[in-house]
Amino acid sequence: MPSNLIVILGDQLSHSVSSLHSADPSRDHVMMAEVADEAGYVPHHKKKIAFVFSAMRHFAEELKEKGFKVRYSKLDDNNNTGSLTSEVVRAAKDIMPDQILITEPGEWRVAEMLKNWSCQTDTKVTILTDNRFVATSDEFKDWASGRKSLRMEYFYRDMRRKTGLLMTNEQPVGDKWNFDSENRKPARNNLFMPQPAHFTPDGITKEVLALVGHSFSENFGDLEPFWFAVTAKQAEGALDHFIKTALPDFGTYQDAMLEGERFLYHAVIALYLNIGLLEPLAVCEKAEAAYHSGAAPLNSVEGFIRQIIGWREYIRGIYWLKMPEYVEQNFFGSTRPLPAFYWTAETDLACIRDVVTQTKEEAYAHHIQRLMITGNYALLIGADPKAVHEWYLSVYADAFEWVELPNTLGMSQFADGGLLGSKPYVSSGNYISKMSNYCENCHFDVKKKTGEGACPFNSLYWQFLIRNREKLGDNPRLGNVYRTWDRMAQDKQKEYIESAERYLETLD
Numbered sequence: 001m002p003s004n005l006i007v008i009l010g011d012q013l014s015h016s017v018s019s020l021h022s023a024d025p026s027r028d029h030v031m032m033a034e035v036a037d038e039a040g041y042v043p044h045h046k047k048k049i050a051f052v053f054s055a056m057r058h059f060a061e062e063l064k065e066k067g068f069k070v071r072y073s074k075l076d077d078n079n080n081t082g083s084l085t086s087e088v089v090r091a092a093k094d095i096m097p098d099q100i101l102i103t104e105p106g107e108w109r110v111a112e113m114l115k116n117w118s119c120q121t122d123t124k125v126t127i128l129t130d131n132r133f134v135a136t137s138d139e140f141k142d143w144a145s146g147r148k149s150l151r152m153e154y155f156y157r158d159m160r161r162k163t164g165l166l167m168t169n170e171q172p173v174g175d176k177w178n179f180d181s182e183n184r185k186p187a188r189n190n191l192f193m194p195q196p197a198h199f200t201p202d203g204i205t206k207e208v209l210a211l212v213g214h215s216f217s218e219n220f221g222d223l224e225p226f227w228f229a230v231t232a233k234q235a236e237g238a239l240d241h242f243i244k245t246a247l248p249d250f251g252t253y254q255d256a257m258l259e260g261e262r263f264l265y266h267a268v269i270a271l272y273l274n275i276g277l278l279e280p281l282a283v284c285e286k287a288e289a290a291y292h293s294g295a296a297p298l299n300s301v302e303g304f305i306r307q308i309i310g311w312r313e314y315i316r317g318i319y320w321l322k323m324p325e326y327v328e329q330n331f332f333g334s335t336r337p338l339p340a341f342y343w344t345a346e347t348d349l350a351c352i353r354d355v356v357t358q359t360k361e362e363a364y365a366h367h368i369q370r371l372m373i374t375g376n377y378a379l380l381i382g383a384d385p386k387a388v389h390e391w392y393l394s395v396y397a398d399a400f401e402w403v404e405l406p407n408t409l410g411m412s413q414f415a416d417g418g419l420l421g422s423k424p425y426v427s428s429g430n431y432i433s434k435m436s437n438y439c440e441n442c443h444f445d446v447k448k449k450t451g452e453g454a455c456p457f458n459s460l461y462w463q464f465l466i467r468n469r470e471k472l473g474d475n476p477r478l479g480n481v482y483r484t485w486d487r488m489a490q491d492k493q494k495e496y497i498e499s500a501e502r503y504l505e506t507l508d
C-alpha cells in the first residue's frame with residue numbers, strides 16, 4: 001500500500017472525515033498547519049481564529065493518541081512558511097509520501113490552490129468527496145439541472161425522504177413538511193432565557209489565546225471571555241445542553257430579538273458543525289429523538305432539522321453550483337462602503353448598536369439579527385454586497401465562505417437577483433419594533449416616519465423600493481407594497497424620498 005500524507009484543514013476536524021477513512025497510523029502521516037494566509041485572507045474576529053486554532057490543536061492531540069504521526073505547524077513556529085501550499089510542499093519534501101490525500105476543501109479559493117499541489121510537490125494528489133454532508137455537490141447539481149426555480153422547499157423534502165428524518169411511511173410526521181406558521185413569535189422580557197453551554201479554556205486554549213492576542217491584536221473583536229467548545233466531546237455537550245434547555249422553544253421564538261439577550265433559544269452550534277466537531281445527521285437524530293420522547297414539540301424540531309438538512313445543505317449546493325461568478329453578483333449595482341459603525345458599534349441606531357456590540361463580544365449574532373438588522377440596513381442604504389459579504393465572513397465564528405456567501409449575497413442582499421430568495425429581505429422600523437424591544441430605548445422614534453428624529457429604516461425602506469422599482473416592480477410578492485405606495489399622497493411620497501436622501505447624505 002502507498003504511504004499517504006493526509007492533509008487536514010482547519011474545518012475538517014472530524015475523525016470520520018473521508019481522508020482519514022482508510023488511514024493507517026503505522027504507514028501514513030497527517031499534517032495540519034496554522035498559517036498566516038488562512039488567518040489573514042479576511043480580517044477574522046480574534047475569537048474565530050482562536051476557536052479554529054484551539055480546535056485544530058485539540059484534534060491533532062486526539063490523532064496522536066490514536067497513534068498517528070502528526071506533523072503540526074504552529075503559527076509562530078520559526079520555519080512556518082505562512083501558506084497551506086508552502087507548508088504542504090515543505091512536508092512532502094521531508095516525508096516523501098507516495099501520495100497526498102485530502103478531503104475536498106469547503107471553499108473555492110482553497111480548491112483552486114490545491115490544483116497546483118501535484119506539480120509543486122511532484123507527488124500524486126488524491127481529493128476525496130466530503131462525506132460530512134447529506135448531499136454531495138454533484139447530487140445537488142443533478143437536482144438543480146433543468147429546474148426553473150431552485151427554491152429550497154423541494155430540495156428539503158428530498159433530504160427528508162433521503163434521511164428518513166421525521167418521516168413515517170413516506171409521509172412527513174404531522175402531515176405537514178413545515179410548521180413555520182406556529183413560529184416567528186416576538187419574545188417577552190420575562191421569558192426564561194437559557195444560555196449556551198460555556199467551557200473553561202484549558203492549557204491548549206490558553207496558549208492559543210496568548211498567541212492570538214499577540215499576533216492579531218489589531219483584528220476586530222474581543223478575544224476574552226472565550227467559552228466555545230473546542231473538542232467534539234465538548235461540542236456534543238453543548239448540543240445536549242441546547243436540546244434540554246432551548247430546543248422546546250426554538251421554533252416559537254426563532255425570529256424574536258431582545259436587547260442584551262444574545263442567544264435566546266438558538267442552538268449556537270453552527271460553528272461546531274462547520275469545522276466538523278459535530279456531524280449534521282447525528283445532530284438531527286438527537287433532535288428527532290427529543291420530539292419522539294415528548295421533550296420538544298414538532299414545530300421546534302422540524303424547524304431545527306430544516307435548518308440543517310434543508311437550508312445548510314441547499315446553501316452549500318448553491319455555492320458549488322455558482323462559484324466563482326457568484327461572489328461578483330451585484331443585482332442592484334450597489335457601491336456604498338459599509339459604514340464604520342459596523343466595526344465600532346458607535347451609532348445612535350439601538351438595533352445596530354446592540355447587534356454589532358454582541359458581534360464584537362461574542363463573534364455571534366443569531367440569524368434574524370443578521371438578516372433583519374445588519375443585513376436589512378446594508379441593503380437599504382445600498383452597501384456594496386462584496387463588502388457586506390467580507391464583513392460577515394470576518395466577524396462570525398461560524399462563517400466559512402461556502403455557507404456565509406450565499407446567505408449574505410443571495411438571501412440577505414438579493415445580489416443574485418432572486419436565485420435564492422423570492423424577494424429582498426427589507427423592512428421598515430415597524431417589523432423591528434414588532435419583533436424586538438430595540439426601539440424602546442432608541443434615539444430615533446420608530447413611530448415617526450420622516451424628518452428629524454424619525455427611524456431611518458422607515459424612509460429608507462420606501463426609497464429602496466422606489467429607486468429599484470425597475471428591477472423589482474414585476475415581483476409578484478411586492479405587488480401589494482407598490483400598490484400601497486401608489487395610493488399614497490404625493491407630498492407624503494416626497495417626504496419619504498427626501499428624508500431618506502438626507503439620511504444617506506449623512507452617511508457620505
Ligand code: DLZ
Binds near residue numbers: 012038
Ligand atoms: C478559518 C481558518 C483559519 C482562521 N485558519 C486556518 C489555518 O491556519 N489552517 C487551516 O488549515 N485552516 C484554517 N482555517 C480554515 C480554512 O480557511 C478552511 O479550510 C477554508 O476556509 C476552506 O473551507
